Amino acid sequence: MSKELIRLVNCQMAFDDEIVLDDINLYFNDKEFLTLLGPSGCGKTTTLRIIGGFIKPTGGDVLFDGVRINDVPPHKRKVNTVFQKYALFPHLDVYENVAFGLRLAKLPEEEIDERVTEMLEIVSLKGFENRKVSQLSGGQQQRVAIARALVNRPKVLLLDEPLGALDLRLRKDMQNELKRIQQAMGITFIYVTHDQEEALSMSDTVVVMDKGRIQQIGTPEDIYNEPKNAFVADFIGESNILDGIMLEDRLVKFFGRKFKCVDFGFEKNEPVDVVIRPEDIDIVAPDDGHLCGTVTSVTFKGVHYDTIVDFKGFKWLIQTTDFYEVGSYIGIRLEPEDIHIMHKSEYSGMFGDYSSYSAEYDEMDDPDLYPEDAEESEEASEGGKDEE
Amino acid sequence: MKNFNKVFTVIVLLFLYIPMIVLAVGSFNSGMDIAVFKSFTFDNYKELFRDSVLLPLLLNSVIVALLSSIFATILGTCAALGIHSMGPRLRRFTMGVTNIPLTNPEIVTGVSLALLFAFVGTMMKINNILGFATLLIAHITFNLPYVILSVMPKLKQMDPNLREAALDLGCTPWQAFYKVVIHEITPGIVSGALMAFTMSLDDFVISYFVYGPRFVTLPVEIYNYTKKPLQPKIYALFTLLFAAILIVMVLMNLLQERDAKRSRENRRAFRRGKKVGA
Amino acid sequence: MKNKALAAPYLVWMALFTIVPLAIVAYYAFTDAATGEFTFANIANLGNYMPILIKSIWLALISSLICIVIGYPVAYFIANCKETTQRFLYMLVMLPMCISFLLRTLAWVALTEDTGIINNFITALGLQPLPLIRNNGAVVLGMVYNYLPYMIMPLYTVIMKIDRRLIEAAQDLGCNGVNVFKRVILPLSVPGIISGFTMVFVPAVSTFYISQKLGSSGTTLIGDVIESQFKTAYNPNLGAALSLILMVMIFICIGVMNRFGDEEEEVVTL
Numbered sequence: 001m002s003k004e005l006i007r008l009v010n011c012q013m014a015f016d017d018e019i020v021l022d023d024i025n026l027y028f029n030d031k032e033f034l035t036l037l038g039p040s041g042c043g044k045t046t047t048l049r050i051i052g053g054f055i056k057p058t059g060g061d062v063l064f065d066g067v068r069i070n071d072v073p074p075h076k077r078k079v080n081t082v083f084q085k086y087a088l089f090p091h092l093d094v095y096e097n098v099a100f101g102l103r104l105a106k107l108p109e110e111e112i113d114e115r116v117t118e119m120l121e122i123v124s125l126k127g128f129e130n131r132k133v134s135q136l137s138g139g140q141q142q143r144v145a146i147a148r149a150l151v152n153r154p155k156v157l158l159l160d161e162p163l164g165a166l167d168l169r170l171r172k173d174m175q176n177e178l179k180r181i182q183q184a185m186g187i188t189f190i191y192v193t194h195d196q197e198e199a200l201s202m203s204d205t206v207v208v209m210d211k212g213r214i215q216q217i218g219t220p221e222d223i224y225n226e227p228k229n230a231f232v233a234d235f236i237g238e239s240n241i242l243d244g245i246m247l248e249d250r251l252v253k254f255f256g257r258k259f260k261c262v263d264f265g266f267e268k269n270e271p272v273d274v275v276i277r278p279e280d281i282d283i284v285a286p287d288d289g290h291l292c293g294t295v296t297s298v299t300f301k302g303v304h305y306d307t308i309v310d311f312k313g314f315k316w317l318i319q320t321t322d323f324y325e326v327g328s329y330i331g332i333r334l335e336p337e338d339i340h341i342m343h344k345s346e347y348s349g350m351f352g353d354y355s356s357y358s359a360e361y362d363e364m365d366d367p368d369l370y371p372e373d374a375e376e377s378e379e380a381s382e383g384g385k386d387e388e
Numbered sequence: 389m390k391n392f393n394k395v396f397t398v399i400v401l402l403f404l405y406i407p408m409i410v411l412a413v414g415s416f417n418s419g420m421d422i423a424v425f426k427s428f429t430f431d432n433y434k435e436l437f438r439d440s441v442l443l444p445l446l447l448n449s450v451i452v453a454l455l456s457s458i459f460a461t462i463l464g465t466c467a468a469l470g471i472h473s474m475g476p477r478l479r480r481f482t483m484g485v486t487n488i489p490l491t492n493p494e495i496v497t498g499v500s501l502a503l504l505f506a507f508v509g510t511m512m513k514i515n516n517i518l519g520f521a522t523l524l525i526a527h528i529t530f531n532l533p534y535v536i537l538s539v540m541p542k543l544k545q546m547d548p549n550l551r552e553a554a555l556d557l558g559c560t561p562w563q564a565f566y567k568v569v570i571h572e573i574t575p576g577i578v579s580g581a582l583m584a585f586t587m588s589l590d591d592f593v594i595s596y597f598v599y600g601p602r603f604v605t606l607p608v609e610i611y612n613y614t615k616k617p618l619q620p621k622i623y624a625l626f627t628l629l630f631a632a633i634l635i636v637m638v639l640m641n642l643l644q645e646r647d648a649k650r651s652r653e654n655r656r657a658f659r660r661g662k663k664v665g666a
Numbered sequence: 667m668k669n670k671a672l673a674a675p676y677l678v679w680m681a682l683f684t685i686v687p688l689a690i691v692a693y694y695a696f697t698d699a700a701t702g703e704f705t706f707a708n709i710a711n712l713g714n715y716m717p718i719l720i721k722s723i724w725l726a727l728i729s730s731l732i733c734i735v736i737g738y739p740v741a742y743f744i745a746n747c748k749e750t751t752q753r754f755l756y757m758l759v760m761l762p763m764c765i766s767f768l769l770r771t772l773a774w775v776a777l778t779e780d781t782g783i784i785n786n787f788i789t790a791l792g793l794q795p796l797p798l799i800r801n802n803g804a805v806v807l808g809m810v811y812n813y814l815p816y817m818i819m820p821l822y823t824v825i826m827k828i829d830r831r832l833i834e835a836a837q838d839l840g841c842n843g844v845n846v847f848k849r850v851i852l853p854l855s856v857p858g859i860i861s862g863f864t865m866v867f868v869p870a871v872s873t874f875y876i877s878q879k880l881g882s883s884g885t886t887l888i889g890d891v892i893e894s895q896f897k898t899a900y901n902p903n904l905g906a907a908l909s910l911i912l913m914v915m916i917f918i919c920i921g922v923m924n925r926f927g928d929e930e931e932e933v934v935t936l
Contacts (some may be wrong), residue, residue, distance in 0.1 A: 019419050052556060054552050054555070054556075073555070073560075073561075074555040075555050075556070075558045075559055075560055075563075075564075076553070079556075080556055080557065081548040081552070081553065081556045083547075083552070083553055084549065085547055085549065087547050087549035087550045087553040089550065089568055089571070090553075090571075090572070091568075091572075093569040100554075100567075101556050101557035101558050104558040104559060104563065105558060148553075148557065149429075149556070151557070151559075152557065163559070193520075221655075256563060261574075275601070390743075390746075392739075392742035392759075393739045393740075393742060394743060396739050396740065396743070397739070397740045397743045397755070400736060400814070401755075401758055401759070401810070403760065404758075404759065404762045404811070404814065404815070406773070406777065407762070407769075407770040407771075407773030407774055407777075407811075408762060408765065408770075408773075409778055410773040410783065411769060411770075411773050414773075414776070415803075419849070421782050421788060422700065422773075423776050423777075423779060423781060423782045424786070437800050449915060462680065463675060463676055464674065466672040467672065467673045467676030467677075467678065468669065468676070469669070469672045470669060470673025470674070470676070471670030471673050471675075473670050473672075474670050474673065475742050478670070482677065485677070485680050485684065485685070487686075488680075488684050488688075489684055490685060491864065491868065491917070491920055492868075492911070492916070493868050493871070493872030493889075494816070494869065494911050495872045495889050495892055495893070495909070495912075496872065496909045496912060497684075497687075499691065499892060499896060499906070499909045500684075500688050500691045500909070501687050502682065502896060503687060503690045503691055503694055503902060503906065504683070504686060504690050506691055506902070521769060521785065525683060526683075527678075528683075529679070529680075529683040529684060529788060532679070532680070535818065535890040536676075545677065547762040554829050559883070576739065586763075586764060590763070590764065590765075590766055590821060590880065592687070592766065592767070592768060592769070592875070593874075593875075594754065597896065606766075607766050607768060610766060610769065611768055611875070618770035623769075624767070626765055626766065627793050629764075629765065630764070630765055633761065633764045634761065637757055637761065638693060641753065641754075642759070665728060
């Protein structure tokens with residue numbers, strides 16, 4: 001599609017004895033929207049900071065246009081960053097924040113003015129030039145941060161959870177906004193987030209990371225439809241993950257039953273993980289079902305019901321628009337396309353069982369978000385009072 | 389309860405200001421005994437300005453305070469920046485060292501420095517090592533922790549990404565410091581410097597052990613004076629000093645508030661002018 | 667600039683002018699004045715000064731406690747004022763410290779002397795003059811007066827930082843006014859009390875001027891003894907031994923105090 005811009009070769013990072021990045025190999029194409037996705041502590045921000053030049057990898061190389069840039073300091077790199085809490089300069093107003101990089105480059109005053117004005121227009125902040133940064137809302141601050149980075153016309157823009165501090169509605173708007181800006185500017189965006197929905201809806205390429213390793217690289221569709229292991233299957237969307245045996249190509253056995261599937265290339269009788277997405281399951285009358293079970297819990301989710309069904313002690317999550325009462329006995333049908341087979345991995349058996357299902361799973365899927373917020377507000381209040 | 393606290397606070401403030409009032413009244417007293425008010429006079433003030441001893445001593449105090457606070461501010465700010473980028477273990481050690489002069493009684497600090505200077509004096513065979521230099525060293529030493537403890541919290545409060553954002557936008561590390569970081573920690577540096585200056589100006593205990601007869605500061609001289617009955621012109625001097633400090637404090641409060649307002653307006657006006665020009 | 671090395675000049679300075687001098691104090695404390703040989707004589711001699719040391723600790727302790735009792739309501743009141751009033755009152759508390767403490771102590775002498783301002787007033791009323799000066803009470807008065815702002819400062823900082831929502835939460839959970847104070851505000855102000863106590867106790871226990879001016883020969887404190895060893899009696903070895911014991915005692919006290927509450931690096935801003 002387009003040429004390669006940045007490449008990480010065997011990148012390793014260790015803080016003291018703790019390995020944060022373990023042998024990362026990754027390339028970034030020009031004009032690509034690539035997202036690093038993973039839970040907190042997976043190494044995604046570290047990867048971003050290595051590209052930005054704020055830390056040096058303890059092993060491996062960083063290549064930019066084929067040139068090794070491990071030792072190039074951040075101010076000499078053609079990348080700019082949008083930081084997590086924006087890091088706007090509080091002593092400067094909106095205009096001067098955006099003009100900061102241009103002034104350092106010693107551009108003529110007219111050009112600075114032209115570019116800043118143009119940029120503020122792009123991020124819809126015209127008329128806010130003289131505002132103090134502290135007078136802006138979160139969304140506005142965020143757009144200043146984007147403008148401040150983009151006005152320097154970097155080849156690559158790094159974004160570190162830029163929407164993390166915004167509320168849900170604003171986040172959705174800004175997702176579209178960011179995608180629009182990226183296409184308009186025609187540059188590479190490297191985006192870090194722990195929000196899978198954000199990653200799927202914005203990216204050309206998604207890189208799923210965990211424990212300092214890349215788990216899977218692919219288009220959003222690939223990642224969702226063909227997860228490589230139980231971690232990816234569980235982290236991206238909801239998945240029922242079962243133990244199975246691959247009898248032969250396109251035939252898998254689980255729950256004591258043989259199912260046709262579309263996967264092949266496994267060894268004969270290889271133990272595998274079977275992924276079934278909750279929205280792919282059709283509920284039918286018990287007599288017509290491949291499997292039969294009892295509904296143990298139903299939660300209304302708006303678009304659908306989250307229905308937990310007990311199959312011989314193993315609980316599945318089924319998302320259906322039809323309502324089935326708790327206690328009703330139902331059957332399910334699985335078409336070959338509904339079944340996805342994965343090799344066993346270190347994550348096997350850790351995810352995909354809804355036995356301990358709780359209705360709050362949606363809110364709980366990023367628990368790390370909350371402590372961070374609490375810390376932030378604590379810092380903020382401390383800061384406010386220390387000025388005395 | 390609130391009312392009780394209010395009345396109580398007023399009483400405590402009065403208690404704190406009683407000696408100030410005594411000194412101020414004494415400065416207008418024509419008699420020598422501060423306890424007996426003879427008659428109102430400005431003579432003490434006139435005499436003060438003719439005095440050839442007190443004013444130079446005050447100047448000495450100001451010189452030491454100024455030099456030591458400037459030096460301590462520079463050294464201490466650098467140290468705070470260094471400590472800020474230390475690992476936890478080294479940082480704890482350094483803060484421990486910083487706390488020694490703060491928790492040690494002043495008299496012990498004074499005595500220990502006096503012994504050090506005496507020791508160096510005998511080693512280098514210098515007879516009167518005590519003087520301006522030793523006084524300055526001592527003052528810098530006890531000023532340093534105040535500077536560090538005022539700058540450190542500002543560094544801690546600062547978003548660490550701020551510095552990185554500056555680097556990211558093309559600042560060299562040095563530019564990132566003076567274009568961004570310094571703006572964030574300036575309030576800390578200023579309050580540290582002010583604290584160092586006042587501490588130094590007012591210091592008696594430590595100075596008393598390390599001063600030499602060639603360079604005497606005002607508090608030390610007052611101590612030596614007070615072995616005899618005090619001359620009322622000293623009251624006059626301190627009444628003036630107190631008035632000056634009071635005015636400076638009030639002005640600073642007012643200026644700070646106005647400053648913030650004005651700088652905003654200025655920039656707005658400047659921008660408007662530029663837009664018209666272009 | 668992000669570099670550990672920036673702290674190097676500072677550390678060198680502190681090593682030269684804080685650590686080395688303390689080592690020299692220890693050295694002097696264990697050597698003989700005349701011969702320069704190692705000896706325990708100075709330390710053994712300290713026994714004679716025990717009553718003075720105990721008296722110093724006792725008076726400083728009383729002063730510190732009085733400062734807490736007086737300082738707490740004031741700090742509490744200031745912390746609950748409007749922000750502009752807070753700043754103004756805080757300034758008022760700090761301002762007297764800008765004037766030499768020697769002179770402020772002298773003003774107290776003028777007030778409390780047998781023929782001082784207060785007694786002149788009393789005799790003018792036809793009453794007997796009161797023995798206000800040259801006793802333990804006068805020394806405590808001097809200490810409380812001089813070091814009270816040091817108590818109010820940290821108390822105010824800590825009380826001001828208490829989250830108002832905590833008080834509301836306590837009320838919501840059924841605390842009345844007294845209980846809010848006893849169960850929430852007071853425990854949260856412990857770090858302030860500890861740091862205030864340290865800031866008053868340390869200078870009070872080691873003072874030598876206050877006791878000279880407001881006390882009598884019966885109220886000689888450890889600070890007076892140390893001062894005289896260096897300035898008049900000239901026995902620096904004994905003085906060093908006394909300083910050493912004073913320092914060790916204070917570090918033990920602070921260590922014990924810090925057990926009570928995790929003290930953070932508290933900053934005192936003027």
